[in-house]
Amino acid sequence: MSRTIPEATVGRLPLYLRVLVDLAEAGGGTVSSEELAVAAGVNSAKVRKDLSYLGSYGTRGVGYDVAYLIHQIRRELGLTQHWGIVIVGVGNLGQALANYRGFAERGFQVAALIDDDPEKVGRSVGGLAVRALHELPGIVREAEVAIGVIATPASAAQDVADHMVAAGIRSILNFAPAVVTVPEGVTIRKVDLAVELQILAYYEQRKAALADVRRRGKAVAEAGPPATSRS
């Protein structure tokens, strides 16, 4: 029944969902694409196009019923069920993820924490005992873990991913700054904290360069003939 949803749209549905949940708490019965767009920081045509991939859930002249739309997005994203996740790597980041409230709120339950450092195994983090990597297959089976999170140093990432795949995990979120390859049929996404900073640095540098050109332009204008080029 459900047609394929473009990747770009899938990436925005969680955003709309968060905004809608906030709206629902504020008691909004219906919302227009324009209101939703402003709250999500995108434009309204995009909102309407995105939501149209889910079906025709709006009412012309009125808008979208907030509660109903929340339900439809949840269903489409597969959030009407709970998901078990396992975090491998209990360093600073792994611990922060283990304690992150936002996962549980959205239906993701940390079923286990794993680290191969014998020093860490057995310790309790966020109410969960840290376990060894070789226990992964059993954990995946018993706790029905669907998603694996890699929070190890880069050097361990590929090995951990291989263990995850062998244990039956088919969706992986990789926080390690390393390229990890997985077989066909396994989905992997990566989040690299330093990459985001580097992208910001690029645009920041451009702004500085631009300001510099303007300053020079102004200095020229003050000192001699006005610049003609506008570029």
Place this chain on the structure above:
Amino acid sequence: MSRTIPEATVGRLPLYLRVLVDLAEAGGGTVSSEELAVAAGVNSAKVRKDLSYLGSYGTRGVGYDVAYLIHQIRRELGLTQHWGIVIVGVGNLGQALANYRGFAERGFQVAALIDDDPEKVGRSVGGLAVRALHELPGIVREAEVAIGVIATPASAAQDVADHMVAAGIRSILNFAPAVVTVPEGVTIRKVDLAVELQILAYYEQRKAALADVRRRGKAVAEAGPPATSRS
């Protein structure tokens, strides 16, 4: 001089850079677009197109000089200078970011940690004393902070962003699950950990649904006439 680089390319340059640095450590003098593509997990035409935006730094029949390419990408991304960053919000995530080695390795120095909880102010985290939010303008001026990182709960994010902008910060990385608006001229990027899991859940659910259809199809095939549709 330097033409504008497409956003998609800017997003991949840090990835190439990481791979190239690894290659340089392994002693590689030159690298072909194909080798780089494999190591970065993309295709070689994309690598060549991306690198062509920086200029013609390759040699036909040979490839790219690893050290030279590293230098050019660093220069283009603005990584030849050091960047001061300030992290606001010293919860689990803020602490993990403060201790993250990957930032310093790439030229980002955490100049200050800020939290408005009086309990936390004055405490030392990762060798840095936590300071109060009202100190931000002075910190930005003295330490020449260019980038602000928001690691607070969603409810505080907009307020923190406003303080950052007022203090003169023009590039912000937001980890809080909230839409934050900033004035023209300020760049903001967001990383939402739960969003990534939701996207994975969507594709995982699709795979499950597909497997289900196949299973039914097989059952039908075993029980009666073979299915004709392939789709």
Place this chain on the structure above:
DNA sequence: TGGTGTGAAACTTTTCACAGCT
């Protein structure tokens, strides 16, 4: 010979603009 650099084609995503429903 081998691999870059790049027009052109294919595909994806965004935006426009308006018919059509409530």
Place this chain on the structure above:
DNA sequence: AGCTGTGAAAAGTTTCACACCA
């Protein structure tokens, strides 16, 4: 009268395929 749903245009991105050059 107002807002959705959507074709069609525009913009951006990826991939192809090959001329060109070390």
